[in-house]
Amino acid sequence: MRLLLDENAADRRFVAQLRAAGHDVETTTTSLGVGASDRAIFAYAIETARVIVTRDCDDFRALADASEVHPGLLLIFAGSVAAVEALVRAVAHVETLFPNMDDLVLSLVEFSW
Secondary structure (H helix, E strand, C coil): CEEEECHHHCCHHHHHHHHHCCCEEEEHHHHHCCCCCHHHHHHHHHHHCCEEEECCHHHHHHHHHHCCCCCCEEEECCCCCCCHHHHHHHHHHHHHHCCCCCCCEEEECCCCC
16 A cells, blocks of 8 residues: 555554555655644645544644545544554454455554554
């Protein structure tokens, strides 16, 4: 899966494990710089066909709802003590269930840094 990890979701261990699992991962800090706006991130994701992974759930959900099309959105809600490995497995499961994430917004619960 082609992923764009928002600054708030780009933990080094998470990025490394996603890449080791075969995902094509970019981070917003690398691609757009530190502090990029949500709108700039959303536009970049559409331009590059990358699913956004973020903990900024409300703002990105609003952008997705207002958009006619987007490459997909994976929302991370903190709240448990699950390991990074659990989220990597969740992303793999999502990819299996939804090989085309276009216009989908999915919540990945049971995860925290």
